[in-house]
Amino acid sequence: MRLIVLDNPVQVAEWAAKYVMKRINDFKPGPHKYFVLGLPTGGTPLGMYKKLIEFVKDGKLSFEYVKTFNMDEYVNLDRKHPESYHYYMWNNFFKHIDIKPENVHILDGNAADLTTECENYERKILEAGGVELFIGGIGPDGHIAFNEPGSSLVSRTRLKTLAQDTLEANARFFDNDINKVPKQALTVGVATVMEAKEVLILITGASKAFALYKAVEEGVNHMWTVSAFQQHPNTFMICDEDATLELRVKTVKYFKGLTKLHNSLIGQ
Amino acid sequence: MTLKQFYNCRILRNHEIIDDHLWVRGGKIIDPEGVFFDEKVPADIRIDCHGLIIAPGFIDLQINGGYGVDFSYDIDNIENAVGIVAKKLIENGVTSFCPTVVTSPIPVYHSILPKIKRTAGGLHGATVLGVHVEGPFINLEKKGAHPPHCIREFSKGFQHVELAYGSLDNIRIVTLAPELINSAEIITELVKRNIIVSLGHSTANLIEGEEGCNHGATMITHLFNAMLGFHHRDPGLIGLLTSEKIAQPIYYGLISDGIHTHPSAVRMAYKANPDGVVLVTDAISALGLADGRYHLGQLDIEVKDNKAKIAGTDTLCGSADNLNRCVQKFQKFTKCSKVFALEAASYHPAKVLGIEKTKGTLDFGADADFIMLNDDLHVQSTWIAGEKVYPNFG
Missing domain, CATH: 2.30.40.10 (Urease, subunit C, domain 1)
Structure with missing residues (x-):
């Protein structure tokens, strides 16, 4: 696992976007060779999406031969609701780029049969050849996708009931009324993400500092599901200074010492 | 598709x-x-x-003609006249308009109103939303460029209105003076028929204006022009902009060409009631043409230095500026946002007609x-x- 420490969220967004661009372009995708990308939602990756849109507009990057799989979606929330992840992905990313609609995959939380929907999702990932690069964010409790604390670290895509903390945190997006917050979500499992060839986890802000400490300095623990990625062969955690507040100086210094090496990964 | x-x-x-x-x-x-x-x-x-x-495409609620034709004069071939203007207006970004007929003799109304049909726009030109009849029920004292001998009253109530216009089917807006006897009844009847009533060519005081609005009038025709000037003890129709005694929002046509309305007056109206601004051209046959002599209904007019006046007088009689220019000037005069200037000629007029779900957006x-x-x-x-x-x- 690599930890990349940058100054601020703007740099995190830019670094991540440059990395995604380099990986896709180096892959040289084409009609018979699609690049498969896993995507998150939330506040942290927003800046990365903005940068990627810029790259597409400038002609430096194309999503014509990219397939995407999103991590999660609420259950029983109208797709047009501003908090739905369909809405998020469409408005913040897909409508601005040249991706083809048939190459986009987001779990359907309104499907008649949610179990089948999850099984099909896993199958579609397999059929696409597996995820080349999965990008994720984490919650303050260290959850990745909607794999809440206590989730199995070998979980697959499934229906998940949300933790009380998550409901309370989300109430602000639903008129501050916890009863309006969807109680369930469909989410890829920890194992689903673990199978990706590469994983990029974006972590910014002091509120995520404790989770980052748990993920990096403590052992693998299903109460902090992101910690599972310590055992992934190719994971980058990209964080800003604020997110390192709970880490030991030694840890931060070690990884900052590798800055030059890390920057070579994005061709700088 | x-x-x-x-x-x-x-x-x-x-x-x-x-x-x-x-x-x-x-x-x-x-x-x-x-x-x-x-x-x-x-x-x-x-x-x-x-x-x-x-x-959104511009919508002009008051346009008397342009490009050499006048809807109140070229009555023998009125469909053609409307067609010519509709075709040329698209060059100024106008996608819908209300052809406006000034005060005219009764036979003229009977002859042309049935022929100016509501028509969808396309390659042939802008959409015709219905006719704006400006007059003949106006105040002689504020006749502006309307022929005095054609001005009428509705002393016998609504039958006078039907008598004058004939069929009301193609009429979308009526400009009338609210101080005329029976105006309350007439306004109510027109509104019932889904016709917009705009107050203008009038010497109405504020109370008369408010009564007109409370009977259903929702607009003022070319604010400041052909009405009493603003007076602080009786602000007249202009006072409607800030009246607290009318139930619904009031809209007002504004000729923002820098000639009919001084930039300072444009700013004043905008600051007093921004949501009511509806940019109109009040354009005449000279729109899009060089200086010279043209017609406005029954009258000869003369255009010189972009100012249109009744020939031989100093009476202004409609503008030769197109709506795109009026939008630019409005933004320059008021320093409002681009969005506001654009909506004042699209979303606002659509709201006047109640079509803001389909046009002006x-x-x-x-x-x-x-x-x-x-x-x-x-x-x-x-x-x-x-x-x-x-x-x-x-």
């Missing part, structure tokens, strides 16, 4: 100019989200807008009548029902 995606543009939506694409199918603006996630199809045609602003489901403009608000192209109608190189 062809699915069109306009990209590399900024669009006016929800009262702001945002970076987005515009998707059109079947002549309507559609929500591409459903196309993407449900139909999973790409656009059939992608149109590069080169960074221009896309805004780029919301999903609306008619795909729009214009592309540069940052100086110069119209670069005009589109009706999703088809480019100007410039037409074909």
Whole structure:
């Protein structure tokens, strides 16, 4: 696992976007060779999406031969609701780029049969050849996708009931009324993400500092599901200074010492 | 049906100019989200807008003619006259308009009103939304450029209105003076027939104006022109802008050409009641033509240095500026936002007519009548029902 420490969220967004661009372009995708990308939602990756849109507009990057799989979606929330992840992905990313609609995959939380929907999702990932690069964010409790604390670290895509903390945190997006917050979500499992060839986890802000400490300095623990990625062969955690507040100086210094090496990964 | 995606543009939506694409199918603006996630199809045609602003097409609620024709004079071939103007207006970004007929003899109304039909726009020109009849029920003292001998009263009530106009079917707006006897009854009757009543060519005091509004009038015709000047003890019709005694919002036509309304007066109206501004041209046959002599209904007029006056007098009689110029001048005069200037000639007039869900907006489901403009608000192209109608190189 690599930890990349940058100054601020703007740099995190830019670094991540440059990395995604380099990986896709180096892959040289084409009609018979699609690049498969896993995507998150939330506040942290927003800046990365903005940068990627810029790259597409400038002609430096194309999503014509990219397939995407999103991590999660609420259950029983109208797709047009501003908090739905369909809405998020469409408005913040897909409508601005040249991706083809048939190459986009987001779990359907309104499907008649949610179990089948999850099984099909896993199958579609397999059929696409597996995820080349999965990008994720984490919650303050260290959850990745909607794999809440206590989730199995070998979980697959499934229906998940949300933790009380998550409901309370989300109430602000639903008129501050916890009863309006969807109680369930469909989410890829920890194992689903673990199978990706590469994983990029974006972590910014002091509120995520404790989770980052748990993920990096403590052992693998299903109460902090992101910690599972310590055992992934190719994971980058990209964080800003604020997110390192709970880490030991030694840890931060070690990884900052590798800055030059890390920057070579994005061709700088 | 062809699915069109306009990209590399900024669009006016929800009262702001945002970076987005515009998707059109079947002549309507559609929500591409459903196309993407449900139909999973790409656009059939992608149109590069080169960074221009896309805004709703302009709507002119008061236009007497232009390009050499006058709707109140060229009565023998009125369909043709309306057609000529409709065709040329698209060059100024106007996608819909109300052909306006000034005070005229009764036979003229009976002859031309049935012939000016509401027609959908297209390559042949802008949409005709219905006629604006300005008069004949106006005040002689504020006749402006209307022929005095044709001015009438409705002393016998609504039958006088029907007598004058004949069929009301094609009428969308009536300008009348609220101080005339029976006006309350007449306004109520017109509004009942879904006709917009605009107050003007009038010496009404504020109370008379408020009564007109409380009977259903929702607009003031070319504010400041052909009405009493503002007086602080009786502000007259102008006082309606800030009246607290009328139930519904009031709109007012504003000729923002810098001639009919001084820039300072434009600013004053805008600051007093911004939401009511409706930019109109009040254009005459001289619109789009050089200086010279033309007609306005029964009168000869003379255009010199962009000012149109009744021949041999100093009476102003309508403008020779197009609506695109009026929008630019309005923004310059008031220093309002681009969005506001554009909406004052699109969304606001649509609201007057109650058609703001389909015209004057780029919301999903609306008619795909729009214009592309540069940052100086110069119209670069005009589109009706999703088809480019100007410039037409074909």
